[in-house]
Amino acid sequence: MVGNRVQAGTPSGVFDKAHRLTTAGLLMLVTFIAFESMAVATAMPTAVTELDGLAWYGWPFSAYLVASVVGMVVGGDAGDRRGPRTALLVGVGVFAAGLLGGGLAGHMALFVAARAVQGVGAGMIAVSLYVVAGQAYEPALRPKLFGAISAAWVLPALVGPVIAGLVTTHLTWRLVFLGLLPLIAVGLALVLPALRALTAPADAAPPVPARRWWAALTGVGIGALQYAGQRLDLVAVAVGAAGLLALAAGLRALLPPGTVRIRRGLPAVVGARGLLAGSFFGMDALLPLTLTQLHGYSPTTAGIPLTAGALGWAAASQLQGRRPDIARVVLLRAGFVLLALGVAGTALVAVPGFGGWPAYLTWGVAGLGMGLGMPSVGVLLLDQSPEHRRGADSAAFQIADVTGSALCIGAIGVLVAAAASGLMALTTAVLVAVVVLTAVAALGAVVAPRAGAGVTPPAPLPGATTLAAS
CATH class of the missing domain: 1.20.1250.20 (MFS general substrate transporter like domains)
Structure with missing residues (x-):
């Protein structure tokens, strides 16, 4: 084994000796992020009631979604310029900071801000996973890897709401956030050895700071469309039209030409x-x-x-x-x-x-x-x-x-x-x-x-x- 390449003719799989720690770490990160996204809907009514923020109920969801778009672009740029190691480490750190802030928040405004931080981190991690997969796994292994990643997203959909409901009812909603911190750390520790062997591309393109602003505009457009879909009046028409314009402008700069x-x-x-x-x-x-x-x-x-x-x-x-x-x-x-x-x-x-x-x-x-x-x-x-x-x-x-x-x-x-x-x-x-x-x-x-x-x-x-x- 040289770097992340498997010697020719050696049988390999996503859980063989060369990949098992990397695969386990990636799947743990995916599972816990997916669990948080599924479980938070169960804990949210209790959280906003305790924080006296019922009127803000939709904001934690929208803040996470809008911020995740920015995180995707930031994570993609960081992965191309500095390699997946930096992007994934920063993404996990930002996501963990959002979990900590959400679990300790004493006011609804702080809770919404923490959810936005989580969104940035989740977006960076989601993109970094693909960059890691591209460098650390041979093409023949990628179908199995993405099959495992898909399963890691699905499992939390089965158990996440139930576990979150039990934790919220019998303990506290704050553990839905704080309880994931040590588990996220374990997943990162498993991935770290493989990350050390991954390098930044030699012909990396220079950063384009404007992409982050286009990402923010795209996120605002998505949030506006979500808001407009919740009501049926002239305000919804105006907000929806503005959202579509913002979305079209942002996506034109972020998606490959010809995507539409x-x-x-x-x-x-x-x-x-x-x-x-x-x-x-x-x-x-x-x-x-x-x-x-x-x-x-x-x-x-x-x-x-x-x-x-x-x-x-x-x-x-x-x-x-x-x-x-x-x-x-x-x-x-x-x-x-x-x-x-x-x-x-x-x-x-x-x-x-x-x-x-x-x-x-x-x-x-x-x-x-x-x-x-x-x-x-x-x-x-x-x-x-x-x-x-x-x-x-x-x-x-x-x-x-x-x-x-x-x-x-x-x-x-x-x-x-x-x-x-x-x-x-x-x-x-x-x-x-x-x-x-x-x-x-x-x-x-x-x-x-x-x-x-x-x-x-x-x-x-x-x-x-x-x-x-x-």
Whole structure:
């Protein structure tokens, strides 16, 4: 073993001797950040009540989201100029500072500020993970790595809210923040040995300070769209229009040229990430409300389909990781097709007489689609992004995810607000949402082949099963 390269002909895996500590550390960091993002929604009502900040309820969420976009750009630039070691160390430090500030906050303004600090750190970490993956893992190992990372994001969705609820009820909501600090430190300690071997690209581009301002503008645009989606009046129209303008201006400077048109190559990879996130998380946000309002489900029962989706996501992520011989664009298209089928099938919950039970099946199908699609676009990103731009391209990748989710969830919010004001029935709003989100996934299936332009699939690992053999 020389540096982070494995000697030719040596069997390897993400948990072999050369990679096991790095993999364990990365997965721990991902798991705890995902846990915090899932768990905070459970602890938030208690936190804002204790801090006498109920009127500020939405601000901790918006502050985190807006700041994470800035963190993505900062982390990408730092990774390209100084290497992933510096970017990841700073990101973890900033995220930990946000956890500490949130857990100790005695006023709502301080709590919101701490959430913004967390967002910056989380954005830097998310981008740095891709830069580390590009340097520390050979191409043939990346499908397995991204499969494991996807599973690490899914697991907190299953247990995070429950654990946070128990901690908040029987101990204190502050432990949802403070309790993660020692665990984050353990994850970083496992990754550190590998980080020492990773270096900055020799041909790194000079920093572009204006990118951070464009990132801030993009974050403001996303926040404005979220706010506009929560109301249905002239103010919402004005705020939404301003948000769209800010978002368009910021994204033009941050995304690869041609992303909106889904041009072949890297722009299509980034665009595909946004389409996947928008279609899935748009319906993911609407489904519990639909089951609760149309069928009288309890909050716990209404959340079971989301668990089915998470399990499908985890299962398909592991499946694609075992088949590095299959072209990533094939898996990406299959993922989009399954996602479209799952979203479209969820329309059955709005049909009188069916009840809500079809969602238990259809959302599992949508989860399978995400489990195939999300790891595949991660692999394609690293295949097509040159090392000296991997940080910036990874930032664009993450920003597309956040933007796609925000746009689709904002559109869903408008439909729900229209139903709440009596302009349409909730059933109609759900069906319109299903049509829109299915169309987003179907578009992804059509354009998926563009994401693989010029990419040769990595050679399978020793002992991997080939298509012909199967």
